[in-house]
Amino acid sequence: MNLFTSLINFITRAFRNRAQATLILSLLYLSVRFCSTLNDITTYSSNLQSRLLTLRDLPTDYARSFNESLNKNLLFIYNTTNLPIRIPRIIHRTYKSTDIPLRWLSSQNSCKEQNPTYTHMLWTDESARQFIAEHFPWFIPTYDSYPYPIERVDSIRYFLLWHYGGIYIDLDVSCRRSLDPLLAFAAWFPKTDLYSVSNDIMASIPRHSIMLKLALSLQDHNGWFGTGYTTVFWATGPMFVNGILGKWFEVVGNVEGEDGVRILPPMFYDRTPYTFFEHREGNSWHGWDAAVVKWAYGRLWWILAAVALAPAVLMALSTMRRRGDRHLYLYRM
Structure with a gap:
Protein backbone atom coordinates (compact mmCIF):
# COMPACT_ATOMS: atom_id res chain seq x y z
CA MET A 1 0.00 0.00 0.00
CA ASN A 2 1.56 3.28 -1.07
CA LEU A 3 1.55 6.56 0.82
CA PHE A 4 -1.18 8.11 -1.33
CA THR A 5 -3.56 5.18 -0.69
CA SER A 6 -2.78 5.27 3.02
CA LEU A 7 -3.59 8.97 3.17
CA ILE A 8 -6.87 8.43 1.33
CA ASN A 9 -7.85 5.66 3.75
CA PHE A 10 -6.96 7.84 6.72
CA ILE A 11 -8.94 10.81 5.44
CA THR A 12 -11.83 8.52 4.43
CA ARG A 13 -12.24 7.51 8.05
CA ALA A 14 -12.52 11.20 8.94
CA PHE A 15 -15.02 11.99 6.20
CA ARG A 16 -18.06 10.28 4.74
CA ASN A 17 -16.76 8.70 1.54
CA ARG A 18 -13.67 7.98 -0.51
CA ALA A 19 -14.52 10.56 -3.19
CA GLN A 20 -14.63 13.32 -0.60
CA ALA A 21 -11.36 12.11 0.91
CA THR A 22 -9.69 12.11 -2.51
CA LEU A 23 -10.92 15.64 -3.17
CA ILE A 24 -9.58 16.87 0.17
CA LEU A 25 -6.21 15.22 -0.43
CA SER A 26 -6.00 16.69 -3.93
CA LEU A 27 -6.76 20.15 -2.60
CA LEU A 28 -4.16 19.71 0.14
CA TYR A 29 -1.62 18.87 -2.57
CA LEU A 30 -2.62 21.99 -4.48
CA SER A 31 -2.19 24.00 -1.28
CA VAL A 32 1.37 22.73 -0.95
CA ARG A 33 1.99 23.59 -4.59
CA PHE A 34 0.53 27.03 -3.94
CA CYS A 35 3.03 27.66 -1.14
CA SER A 36 5.87 26.48 -3.38
CA THR A 37 4.65 28.68 -6.25
CA LEU A 38 4.30 31.64 -3.90
CA ASN A 39 7.91 31.19 -2.80
CA ASP A 40 9.12 30.91 -6.42
CA ILE A 41 7.21 34.03 -7.47
CA THR A 42 8.47 36.00 -4.48
CA THR A 43 12.06 34.95 -5.16
CA TYR A 44 11.77 35.79 -8.86
CA SER A 45 10.20 39.16 -8.11
CA SER A 46 13.06 39.92 -5.72
CA ASN A 47 15.60 38.97 -8.40
CA LEU A 48 13.93 41.30 -10.90
CA GLN A 49 13.82 44.12 -8.38
CA SER A 50 17.51 43.79 -7.50
CA ARG A 51 18.47 44.15 -11.17
CA LEU A 52 16.34 47.19 -12.04
CA LEU A 53 18.02 49.95 -14.00
CA THR A 54 17.64 53.50 -12.68
CA LEU A 55 18.75 56.92 -13.84
CA ARG A 56 21.82 56.46 -11.62
CA ASP A 57 22.92 53.59 -13.87
CA LEU A 58 22.97 55.85 -16.93
CA PRO A 59 25.92 58.18 -17.64
CA THR A 60 25.89 60.98 -15.04
CA ASP A 61 25.92 63.89 -17.47
CA TYR A 62 23.23 62.28 -19.62
CA ALA A 63 20.94 61.68 -16.62
CA ARG A 64 21.47 65.23 -15.33
CA SER A 65 20.71 66.79 -18.71
CA PHE A 66 17.69 64.53 -19.11
CA ASN A 67 16.25 65.58 -15.76
CA GLU A 68 16.90 69.26 -16.44
CA SER A 69 15.08 69.15 -19.77
CA LEU A 70 12.08 67.46 -18.16
CA ASN A 71 11.98 69.89 -15.25
CA LYS A 72 12.12 72.88 -17.59
CA ASN A 73 9.80 71.26 -20.15
CA LEU A 74 12.43 71.58 -22.86
CA LEU A 75 13.17 69.34 -25.82
CA PHE A 76 15.90 66.91 -24.78
CA ILE A 77 18.89 67.07 -27.13
CA TYR A 78 22.04 65.18 -26.23
CA ASN A 79 24.91 63.77 -28.28
CA THR A 80 24.94 60.09 -27.33
CA THR A 81 27.42 58.87 -29.94
CA ASN A 82 30.33 58.92 -27.49
CA LEU A 83 28.57 57.04 -24.71
CA PRO A 84 30.16 53.70 -23.73
CA ILE A 85 28.44 50.73 -25.35
CA ARG A 86 28.65 46.95 -25.14
CA ILE A 87 25.58 45.95 -27.11
CA PRO A 88 26.09 46.53 -30.86
CA ARG A 89 24.02 49.20 -32.59
CA ARG A 103 -0.04 51.24 -38.78
CA TRP A 104 3.38 49.80 -37.91
CA LEU A 105 5.50 51.57 -40.50
CA SER A 106 5.65 54.73 -38.41
CA SER A 107 7.02 52.71 -35.48
CA GLN A 108 9.85 51.39 -37.61
CA ASN A 109 10.59 54.84 -39.02
CA SER A 110 10.69 56.41 -35.55
CA CYS A 111 13.47 54.06 -34.49
CA LYS A 112 15.40 54.84 -37.66
CA GLU A 113 15.04 58.57 -37.07
CA GLN A 114 16.07 58.38 -33.42
CA ASN A 115 18.91 55.93 -34.13
CA PRO A 116 20.32 56.83 -37.56
CA THR A 117 23.71 55.18 -36.99
CA TYR A 118 22.18 51.78 -36.22
CA THR A 119 21.90 48.83 -38.56
CA HIS A 120 18.17 48.14 -38.94
CA MET A 121 17.46 44.52 -39.86
CA LEU A 122 13.98 43.39 -40.92
CA TRP A 123 13.64 39.61 -40.87
CA THR A 124 10.91 38.14 -43.06
CA ASP A 125 9.54 34.60 -42.84
CA GLU A 126 11.88 33.62 -45.67
CA SER A 127 15.07 35.28 -44.42
CA ALA A 128 14.42 34.15 -40.83
CA ARG A 129 14.19 30.51 -41.87
CA GLN A 130 17.30 30.88 -44.02
CA PHE A 131 19.15 32.27 -41.00
CA ILE A 132 18.11 29.30 -38.84
CA ALA A 133 18.95 26.81 -41.59
CA GLU A 134 22.41 28.31 -42.09
CA HIS A 135 23.48 28.87 -38.49
CA PHE A 136 21.30 26.51 -36.41
CA PRO A 137 20.22 23.65 -38.71
CA TRP A 138 19.58 21.39 -35.71
CA PHE A 139 16.62 23.63 -34.79
CA ILE A 140 14.90 23.50 -38.20
CA PRO A 141 12.65 20.49 -37.34
CA THR A 142 11.33 22.30 -34.26
CA TYR A 143 11.09 25.62 -36.10
CA ASP A 144 9.05 24.08 -38.91
CA SER A 145 6.85 22.11 -36.50
CA TYR A 146 5.41 25.14 -34.72
CA PRO A 147 1.65 25.26 -35.41
CA TYR A 148 1.48 29.04 -34.95
CA PRO A 149 3.59 31.52 -36.99
CA ILE A 150 4.03 33.70 -33.89
CA GLU A 151 6.03 30.86 -32.31
CA ARG A 152 8.58 31.15 -35.10
CA VAL A 153 8.57 34.93 -34.63
CA ASP A 154 9.23 34.43 -30.92
CA SER A 155 11.94 31.83 -31.32
CA ILE A 156 13.95 33.63 -34.00
CA ARG A 157 14.57 36.63 -31.73
CA TYR A 158 16.56 34.56 -29.20
CA PHE A 159 18.80 33.15 -31.91
CA LEU A 160 19.29 36.56 -33.54
CA LEU A 161 20.37 38.19 -30.29
CA TRP A 162 22.68 35.31 -29.42
CA HIS A 163 24.28 35.39 -32.87
CA SER A 174 8.33 52.87 -31.57
CA CYS A 175 11.37 54.76 -30.27
CA ARG A 176 11.06 58.09 -28.49
CA ARG A 177 14.78 58.83 -28.24
CA SER A 178 18.23 57.40 -28.91
CA LEU A 179 18.75 53.95 -27.40
CA ASP A 180 22.50 54.47 -26.92
CA ASN A 199 9.92 39.64 -24.79
CA ASP A 200 8.55 42.38 -27.07
CA ILE A 201 11.75 44.36 -26.48
CA MET A 202 15.05 42.90 -25.29
CA ALA A 203 18.75 43.29 -25.90
CA SER A 204 22.09 41.59 -25.40
CA ILE A 205 25.67 41.39 -26.49
CA PRO A 206 26.50 38.60 -28.95
CA ARG A 207 26.88 35.14 -27.37
CA HIS A 208 25.25 36.15 -24.09
CA SER A 209 24.55 33.11 -21.91
CA ILE A 210 20.89 33.97 -21.24
CA MET A 211 20.12 34.11 -24.97
CA LEU A 212 21.91 30.80 -25.43
CA LYS A 213 19.85 29.30 -22.60
CA LEU A 214 16.62 30.59 -24.14
CA ALA A 215 17.50 29.26 -27.59
CA LEU A 216 18.54 25.84 -26.27
CA SER A 217 15.40 25.52 -24.12
CA LEU A 218 12.91 25.96 -26.96
CA GLN A 219 12.86 22.30 -27.99
CA ASP A 220 12.02 21.08 -24.48
CA HIS A 221 9.10 23.53 -24.25
CA ASN A 222 7.63 22.76 -27.66
CA GLY A 223 4.15 21.39 -27.03
CA TRP A 224 0.45 22.05 -26.70
CA PHE A 225 -0.81 24.01 -23.68
CA GLY A 226 -4.57 23.95 -24.13
CA THR A 227 -5.28 26.90 -26.45
CA GLY A 228 -3.41 28.87 -29.08
CA TYR A 229 -2.60 31.79 -26.80
CA THR A 230 -1.48 29.67 -23.85
CA THR A 231 0.61 27.49 -26.15
CA VAL A 232 2.46 30.51 -27.54
CA PHE A 233 2.65 32.09 -24.09
CA TRP A 234 4.31 29.04 -22.50
CA ALA A 235 6.19 27.47 -25.43
CA THR A 236 8.01 30.48 -26.89
CA GLY A 237 6.54 33.70 -25.48
CA PRO A 238 6.68 35.76 -22.27
CA MET A 239 5.95 32.93 -19.80
CA PHE A 240 8.65 30.83 -21.46
CA VAL A 241 11.13 33.69 -21.02
CA ASN A 242 10.17 34.25 -17.39
CA GLY A 243 10.47 30.56 -16.57
CA ILE A 244 13.93 30.26 -18.11
CA LEU A 245 15.08 33.57 -16.66
CA GLY A 246 13.98 32.51 -13.17
CA LYS A 247 15.98 29.28 -13.38
CA TRP A 248 18.92 31.17 -14.85
CA PHE A 249 18.91 33.57 -11.86
CA GLU A 250 19.01 30.59 -9.48
CA VAL A 251 22.10 29.15 -11.17
CA VAL A 252 24.06 32.26 -12.17
CA GLY A 253 23.03 34.65 -9.41
CA ASN A 254 23.32 38.42 -9.48
CA VAL A 255 26.47 38.71 -11.56
CA GLU A 256 27.94 41.57 -13.53
CA GLY A 257 30.18 41.48 -16.58
CA GLU A 258 29.52 39.44 -19.71
CA ASP A 259 26.82 37.32 -18.04
CA GLY A 260 25.04 40.22 -16.36
CA VAL A 261 21.33 40.80 -16.94
CA ARG A 262 19.56 44.03 -16.04
CA ILE A 263 15.85 44.78 -15.96
CA LEU A 264 14.39 47.80 -17.72
CA PRO A 265 11.90 49.39 -15.30
CA PRO A 266 8.43 50.55 -16.36
CA MET A 267 9.63 54.16 -16.20
CA PHE A 268 11.93 53.43 -19.18
CA TYR A 269 9.49 51.10 -20.94
CA ASP A 270 5.96 52.32 -20.28
CA ARG A 271 4.10 55.62 -20.74
CA THR A 272 6.22 57.96 -18.65
CA PRO A 273 8.28 61.06 -19.49
CA TYR A 274 11.43 58.93 -19.11
CA THR A 275 10.45 56.14 -21.46
CA PHE A 276 12.63 55.19 -24.42
CA PHE A 277 9.73 53.45 -26.17
CA GLU A 278 6.08 53.85 -27.08
CA HIS A 279 3.62 51.01 -27.62
CA ARG A 280 1.08 51.22 -30.40
CA GLU A 281 -1.68 48.97 -31.69
CA GLY A 282 -0.48 45.38 -31.78
CA ASN A 283 -1.35 41.90 -30.46
CA SER A 284 -2.59 40.89 -33.90
CA TRP A 285 -2.54 37.18 -32.95
CA HIS A 286 -4.54 37.45 -29.71
CA GLY A 287 -7.99 35.82 -29.46
CA TRP A 288 -10.63 34.97 -26.85
CA ASP A 289 -8.17 32.77 -24.96
CA ALA A 290 -5.88 35.75 -24.46
CA ALA A 291 -8.72 37.63 -22.76
CA VAL A 292 -9.37 34.67 -20.44
CA VAL A 293 -5.70 34.32 -19.51
CA LYS A 294 -5.35 38.05 -18.86
CA TRP A 295 -8.52 37.99 -16.72
CA ALA A 296 -7.16 35.09 -14.66
CA TYR A 297 -3.69 36.61 -14.42
CA GLY A 298 -5.16 39.84 -13.09
CA ARG A 299 -6.81 37.81 -10.34
CA LEU A 300 -3.98 35.35 -9.85
CA TRP A 301 -3.62 35.81 -6.10
CA TRP A 302 -7.35 35.47 -5.49
CA ILE A 303 -7.44 32.24 -7.49
CA LEU A 304 -4.38 30.79 -5.76
CA ALA A 305 -5.70 31.82 -2.34
CA ALA A 306 -9.03 30.14 -3.08
CA VAL A 307 -7.27 26.91 -3.99
CA ALA A 308 -5.11 27.10 -0.86
CA LEU A 309 -8.08 27.72 1.47
CA ALA A 310 -10.42 25.20 -0.14
CA PRO A 311 -9.21 22.17 1.92
CA ALA A 312 -9.68 24.02 5.19
CA VAL A 313 -13.16 25.19 4.18
CA LEU A 314 -14.26 21.71 3.09
CA MET A 315 -12.87 20.15 6.26
CA ALA A 316 -14.69 22.74 8.37
CA LEU A 317 -17.97 22.15 6.52
CA SER A 318 -17.59 18.39 6.89
CA THR A 319 -16.95 18.76 10.62
CA MET A 320 -20.00 20.99 11.01
CA ARG A 321 -22.10 18.49 9.10
CA ARG A 322 -21.00 15.60 11.31
CA ARG A 323 -21.77 17.62 14.43
CA GLY A 324 -25.16 18.54 13.02
CA ASP A 325 -25.94 14.90 12.28
CA ARG A 326 -24.86 13.94 15.80
CA HIS A 327 -27.07 16.61 17.35
CA LEU A 328 -30.01 15.49 15.19
CA TYR A 329 -29.46 11.88 16.30
CA LEU A 330 -29.39 12.88 19.98
CA TYR A 331 -32.50 15.04 19.49
CA ARG A 332 -34.42 12.14 17.97
CA MET A 333 -33.46 9.91 20.89
Whole structure:
Protein backbone atom coordinates (compact mmCIF):
# COMPACT_ATOMS: atom_id res chain seq x y z
CA MET A 1 0.00 0.00 0.00
CA ASN A 2 1.56 3.28 -1.07
CA LEU A 3 1.55 6.56 0.82
CA PHE A 4 -1.18 8.11 -1.33
CA THR A 5 -3.56 5.18 -0.69
CA SER A 6 -2.78 5.27 3.02
CA LEU A 7 -3.59 8.97 3.17
CA ILE A 8 -6.87 8.43 1.33
CA ASN A 9 -7.85 5.66 3.75
CA PHE A 10 -6.96 7.84 6.72
CA ILE A 11 -8.94 10.81 5.44
CA THR A 12 -11.83 8.52 4.43
CA ARG A 13 -12.24 7.51 8.05
CA ALA A 14 -12.52 11.20 8.94
CA PHE A 15 -15.02 11.99 6.20
CA ARG A 16 -18.06 10.28 4.74
CA ASN A 17 -16.76 8.70 1.54
CA ARG A 18 -13.67 7.98 -0.51
CA ALA A 19 -14.52 10.56 -3.19
CA GLN A 20 -14.63 13.32 -0.60
CA ALA A 21 -11.36 12.11 0.91
CA THR A 22 -9.69 12.11 -2.51
CA LEU A 23 -10.92 15.64 -3.17
CA ILE A 24 -9.58 16.87 0.17
CA LEU A 25 -6.21 15.22 -0.43
CA SER A 26 -6.00 16.69 -3.93
CA LEU A 27 -6.76 20.15 -2.60
CA LEU A 28 -4.16 19.71 0.14
CA TYR A 29 -1.62 18.87 -2.57
CA LEU A 30 -2.62 21.99 -4.48
CA SER A 31 -2.19 24.00 -1.28
CA VAL A 32 1.37 22.73 -0.95
CA ARG A 33 1.99 23.59 -4.59
CA PHE A 34 0.53 27.03 -3.94
CA CYS A 35 3.03 27.66 -1.14
CA SER A 36 5.87 26.48 -3.38
CA THR A 37 4.65 28.68 -6.25
CA LEU A 38 4.30 31.64 -3.90
CA ASN A 39 7.91 31.19 -2.80
CA ASP A 40 9.12 30.91 -6.42
CA ILE A 41 7.21 34.03 -7.47
CA THR A 42 8.47 36.00 -4.48
CA THR A 43 12.06 34.95 -5.16
CA TYR A 44 11.77 35.79 -8.86
CA SER A 45 10.20 39.16 -8.11
CA SER A 46 13.06 39.92 -5.72
CA ASN A 47 15.60 38.97 -8.40
CA LEU A 48 13.93 41.30 -10.90
CA GLN A 49 13.82 44.12 -8.38
CA SER A 50 17.51 43.79 -7.50
CA ARG A 51 18.47 44.15 -11.17
CA LEU A 52 16.34 47.19 -12.04
CA LEU A 53 18.02 49.95 -14.00
CA THR A 54 17.64 53.50 -12.68
CA LEU A 55 18.75 56.92 -13.84
CA ARG A 56 21.82 56.46 -11.62
CA ASP A 57 22.92 53.59 -13.87
CA LEU A 58 22.97 55.85 -16.93
CA PRO A 59 25.92 58.18 -17.64
CA THR A 60 25.89 60.98 -15.04
CA ASP A 61 25.92 63.89 -17.47
CA TYR A 62 23.23 62.28 -19.62
CA ALA A 63 20.94 61.68 -16.62
CA ARG A 64 21.47 65.23 -15.33
CA SER A 65 20.71 66.79 -18.71
CA PHE A 66 17.69 64.53 -19.11
CA ASN A 67 16.25 65.58 -15.76
CA GLU A 68 16.90 69.26 -16.44
CA SER A 69 15.08 69.15 -19.77
CA LEU A 70 12.08 67.46 -18.16
CA ASN A 71 11.98 69.89 -15.25
CA LYS A 72 12.12 72.88 -17.59
CA ASN A 73 9.80 71.26 -20.15
CA LEU A 74 12.43 71.58 -22.86
CA LEU A 75 13.17 69.34 -25.82
CA PHE A 76 15.90 66.91 -24.78
CA ILE A 77 18.89 67.07 -27.13
CA TYR A 78 22.04 65.18 -26.23
CA ASN A 79 24.91 63.77 -28.28
CA THR A 80 24.94 60.09 -27.33
CA THR A 81 27.42 58.87 -29.94
CA ASN A 82 30.33 58.92 -27.49
CA LEU A 83 28.57 57.04 -24.71
CA PRO A 84 30.16 53.70 -23.73
CA ILE A 85 28.44 50.73 -25.35
CA ARG A 86 28.65 46.95 -25.14
CA ILE A 87 25.58 45.95 -27.11
CA PRO A 88 26.09 46.53 -30.86
CA ARG A 89 24.02 49.20 -32.59
CA ILE A 90 21.65 46.77 -34.32
CA ILE A 91 17.85 46.79 -34.20
CA HIS A 92 16.09 43.56 -35.21
CA ARG A 93 12.45 43.41 -36.26
CA THR A 94 10.39 40.63 -37.83
CA TYR A 95 7.45 40.45 -40.21
CA LYS A 96 6.13 37.93 -42.71
CA SER A 97 7.29 40.09 -45.65
CA THR A 98 8.87 43.45 -46.42
CA ASP A 99 5.40 44.93 -46.97
CA ILE A 100 4.87 46.31 -43.45
CA PRO A 101 1.34 47.56 -42.65
CA LEU A 102 0.98 51.31 -42.47
CA ARG A 103 -0.04 51.24 -38.78
CA TRP A 104 3.38 49.80 -37.91
CA LEU A 105 5.50 51.57 -40.50
CA SER A 106 5.65 54.73 -38.41
CA SER A 107 7.02 52.71 -35.48
CA GLN A 108 9.85 51.39 -37.61
CA ASN A 109 10.59 54.84 -39.02
CA SER A 110 10.69 56.41 -35.55
CA CYS A 111 13.47 54.06 -34.49
CA LYS A 112 15.40 54.84 -37.66
CA GLU A 113 15.04 58.57 -37.07
CA GLN A 114 16.07 58.38 -33.42
CA ASN A 115 18.91 55.93 -34.13
CA PRO A 116 20.32 56.83 -37.56
CA THR A 117 23.71 55.18 -36.99
CA TYR A 118 22.18 51.78 -36.22
CA THR A 119 21.90 48.83 -38.56
CA HIS A 120 18.17 48.14 -38.94
CA MET A 121 17.46 44.52 -39.86
CA LEU A 122 13.98 43.39 -40.92
CA TRP A 123 13.64 39.61 -40.87
CA THR A 124 10.91 38.14 -43.06
CA ASP A 125 9.54 34.60 -42.84
CA GLU A 126 11.88 33.62 -45.67
CA SER A 127 15.07 35.28 -44.42
CA ALA A 128 14.42 34.15 -40.83
CA ARG A 129 14.19 30.51 -41.87
CA GLN A 130 17.30 30.88 -44.02
CA PHE A 131 19.15 32.27 -41.00
CA ILE A 132 18.11 29.30 -38.84
CA ALA A 133 18.95 26.81 -41.59
CA GLU A 134 22.41 28.31 -42.09
CA HIS A 135 23.48 28.87 -38.49
CA PHE A 136 21.30 26.51 -36.41
CA PRO A 137 20.22 23.65 -38.71
CA TRP A 138 19.58 21.39 -35.71
CA PHE A 139 16.62 23.63 -34.79
CA ILE A 140 14.90 23.50 -38.20
CA PRO A 141 12.65 20.49 -37.34
CA THR A 142 11.33 22.30 -34.26
CA TYR A 143 11.09 25.62 -36.10
CA ASP A 144 9.05 24.08 -38.91
CA SER A 145 6.85 22.11 -36.50
CA TYR A 146 5.41 25.14 -34.72
CA PRO A 147 1.65 25.26 -35.41
CA TYR A 148 1.48 29.04 -34.95
CA PRO A 149 3.59 31.52 -36.99
CA ILE A 150 4.03 33.70 -33.89
CA GLU A 151 6.03 30.86 -32.31
CA ARG A 152 8.58 31.15 -35.10
CA VAL A 153 8.57 34.93 -34.63
CA ASP A 154 9.23 34.43 -30.92
CA SER A 155 11.94 31.83 -31.32
CA ILE A 156 13.95 33.63 -34.00
CA ARG A 157 14.57 36.63 -31.73
CA TYR A 158 16.56 34.56 -29.20
CA PHE A 159 18.80 33.15 -31.91
CA LEU A 160 19.29 36.56 -33.54
CA LEU A 161 20.37 38.19 -30.29
CA TRP A 162 22.68 35.31 -29.42
CA HIS A 163 24.28 35.39 -32.87
CA TYR A 164 24.42 39.11 -33.68
CA GLY A 165 23.59 40.86 -30.44
CA GLY A 166 21.65 44.13 -30.57
CA ILE A 167 18.10 45.07 -29.65
CA TYR A 168 15.00 43.17 -30.68
CA ILE A 169 11.87 45.36 -30.99
CA ASP A 170 8.33 44.30 -31.95
CA LEU A 171 6.78 46.09 -34.92
CA ASP A 172 4.18 47.82 -32.74
CA VAL A 173 6.86 49.50 -30.60
CA SER A 174 8.33 52.87 -31.57
CA CYS A 175 11.37 54.76 -30.27
CA ARG A 176 11.06 58.09 -28.49
CA ARG A 177 14.78 58.83 -28.24
CA SER A 178 18.23 57.40 -28.91
CA LEU A 179 18.75 53.95 -27.40
CA ASP A 180 22.50 54.47 -26.92
CA PRO A 181 22.28 54.84 -23.10
CA LEU A 182 20.84 51.31 -22.93
CA LEU A 183 23.76 49.76 -24.81
CA ALA A 184 26.17 49.90 -21.87
CA PHE A 185 24.76 46.73 -20.30
CA ALA A 186 25.38 43.12 -21.30
CA ALA A 187 21.69 42.24 -21.57
CA TRP A 188 18.30 43.50 -20.45
CA PHE A 189 14.60 42.69 -20.49
CA PRO A 190 11.69 45.10 -19.86
CA LYS A 191 9.63 44.64 -16.71
CA THR A 192 5.87 44.65 -17.29
CA ASP A 193 4.62 44.20 -13.72
CA LEU A 194 5.80 43.06 -10.30
CA TYR A 195 6.33 39.46 -11.33
CA SER A 196 7.34 39.31 -14.99
CA VAL A 197 9.26 40.64 -17.96
CA SER A 198 8.24 40.83 -21.61
CA ASN A 199 9.92 39.64 -24.79
CA ASP A 200 8.55 42.38 -27.07
CA ILE A 201 11.75 44.36 -26.48
CA MET A 202 15.05 42.90 -25.29
CA ALA A 203 18.75 43.29 -25.90
CA SER A 204 22.09 41.59 -25.40
CA ILE A 205 25.67 41.39 -26.49
CA PRO A 206 26.50 38.60 -28.95
CA ARG A 207 26.88 35.14 -27.37
CA HIS A 208 25.25 36.15 -24.09
CA SER A 209 24.55 33.11 -21.91
CA ILE A 210 20.89 33.97 -21.24
CA MET A 211 20.12 34.11 -24.97
CA LEU A 212 21.91 30.80 -25.43
CA LYS A 213 19.85 29.30 -22.60
CA LEU A 214 16.62 30.59 -24.14
CA ALA A 215 17.50 29.26 -27.59
CA LEU A 216 18.54 25.84 -26.27
CA SER A 217 15.40 25.52 -24.12
CA LEU A 218 12.91 25.96 -26.96
CA GLN A 219 12.86 22.30 -27.99
CA ASP A 220 12.02 21.08 -24.48
CA HIS A 221 9.10 23.53 -24.25
CA ASN A 222 7.63 22.76 -27.66
CA GLY A 223 4.15 21.39 -27.03
CA TRP A 224 0.45 22.05 -26.70
CA PHE A 225 -0.81 24.01 -23.68
CA GLY A 226 -4.57 23.95 -24.13
CA THR A 227 -5.28 26.90 -26.45
CA GLY A 228 -3.41 28.87 -29.08
CA TYR A 229 -2.60 31.79 -26.80
CA THR A 230 -1.48 29.67 -23.85
CA THR A 231 0.61 27.49 -26.15
CA VAL A 232 2.46 30.51 -27.54
CA PHE A 233 2.65 32.09 -24.09
CA TRP A 234 4.31 29.04 -22.50
CA ALA A 235 6.19 27.47 -25.43
CA THR A 236 8.01 30.48 -26.89
CA GLY A 237 6.54 33.70 -25.48
CA PRO A 238 6.68 35.76 -22.27
CA MET A 239 5.95 32.93 -19.80
CA PHE A 240 8.65 30.83 -21.46
CA VAL A 241 11.13 33.69 -21.02
CA ASN A 242 10.17 34.25 -17.39
CA GLY A 243 10.47 30.56 -16.57
CA ILE A 244 13.93 30.26 -18.11
CA LEU A 245 15.08 33.57 -16.66
CA GLY A 246 13.98 32.51 -13.17
CA LYS A 247 15.98 29.28 -13.38
CA TRP A 248 18.92 31.17 -14.85
CA PHE A 249 18.91 33.57 -11.86
CA GLU A 250 19.01 30.59 -9.48
CA VAL A 251 22.10 29.15 -11.17
CA VAL A 252 24.06 32.26 -12.17
CA GLY A 253 23.03 34.65 -9.41
CA ASN A 254 23.32 38.42 -9.48
CA VAL A 255 26.47 38.71 -11.56
CA GLU A 256 27.94 41.57 -13.53
CA GLY A 257 30.18 41.48 -16.58
CA GLU A 258 29.52 39.44 -19.71
CA ASP A 259 26.82 37.32 -18.04
CA GLY A 260 25.04 40.22 -16.36
CA VAL A 261 21.33 40.80 -16.94
CA ARG A 262 19.56 44.03 -16.04
CA ILE A 263 15.85 44.78 -15.96
CA LEU A 264 14.39 47.80 -17.72
CA PRO A 265 11.90 49.39 -15.30
CA PRO A 266 8.43 50.55 -16.36
CA MET A 267 9.63 54.16 -16.20
CA PHE A 268 11.93 53.43 -19.18
CA TYR A 269 9.49 51.10 -20.94
CA ASP A 270 5.96 52.32 -20.28
CA ARG A 271 4.10 55.62 -20.74
CA THR A 272 6.22 57.96 -18.65
CA PRO A 273 8.28 61.06 -19.49
CA TYR A 274 11.43 58.93 -19.11
CA THR A 275 10.45 56.14 -21.46
CA PHE A 276 12.63 55.19 -24.42
CA PHE A 277 9.73 53.45 -26.17
CA GLU A 278 6.08 53.85 -27.08
CA HIS A 279 3.62 51.01 -27.62
CA ARG A 280 1.08 51.22 -30.40
CA GLU A 281 -1.68 48.97 -31.69
CA GLY A 282 -0.48 45.38 -31.78
CA ASN A 283 -1.35 41.90 -30.46
CA SER A 284 -2.59 40.89 -33.90
CA TRP A 285 -2.54 37.18 -32.95
CA HIS A 286 -4.54 37.45 -29.71
CA GLY A 287 -7.99 35.82 -29.46
CA TRP A 288 -10.63 34.97 -26.85
CA ASP A 289 -8.17 32.77 -24.96
CA ALA A 290 -5.88 35.75 -24.46
CA ALA A 291 -8.72 37.63 -22.76
CA VAL A 292 -9.37 34.67 -20.44
CA VAL A 293 -5.70 34.32 -19.51
CA LYS A 294 -5.35 38.05 -18.86
CA TRP A 295 -8.52 37.99 -16.72
CA ALA A 296 -7.16 35.09 -14.66
CA TYR A 297 -3.69 36.61 -14.42
CA GLY A 298 -5.16 39.84 -13.09
CA ARG A 299 -6.81 37.81 -10.34
CA LEU A 300 -3.98 35.35 -9.85
CA TRP A 301 -3.62 35.81 -6.10
CA TRP A 302 -7.35 35.47 -5.49
CA ILE A 303 -7.44 32.24 -7.49
CA LEU A 304 -4.38 30.79 -5.76
CA ALA A 305 -5.70 31.82 -2.34
CA ALA A 306 -9.03 30.14 -3.08
CA VAL A 307 -7.27 26.91 -3.99
CA ALA A 308 -5.11 27.10 -0.86
CA LEU A 309 -8.08 27.72 1.47
CA ALA A 310 -10.42 25.20 -0.14
CA PRO A 311 -9.21 22.17 1.92
CA ALA A 312 -9.68 24.02 5.19
CA VAL A 313 -13.16 25.19 4.18
CA LEU A 314 -14.26 21.71 3.09
CA MET A 315 -12.87 20.15 6.26
CA ALA A 316 -14.69 22.74 8.37
CA LEU A 317 -17.97 22.15 6.52
CA SER A 318 -17.59 18.39 6.89
CA THR A 319 -16.95 18.76 10.62
CA MET A 320 -20.00 20.99 11.01
CA ARG A 321 -22.10 18.49 9.10
CA ARG A 322 -21.00 15.60 11.31
CA ARG A 323 -21.77 17.62 14.43
CA GLY A 324 -25.16 18.54 13.02
CA ASP A 325 -25.94 14.90 12.28
CA ARG A 326 -24.86 13.94 15.80
CA HIS A 327 -27.07 16.61 17.35
CA LEU A 328 -30.01 15.49 15.19
CA TYR A 329 -29.46 11.88 16.30
CA LEU A 330 -29.39 12.88 19.98
CA TYR A 331 -32.50 15.04 19.49
CA ARG A 332 -34.42 12.14 17.97
CA MET A 333 -33.46 9.91 20.89
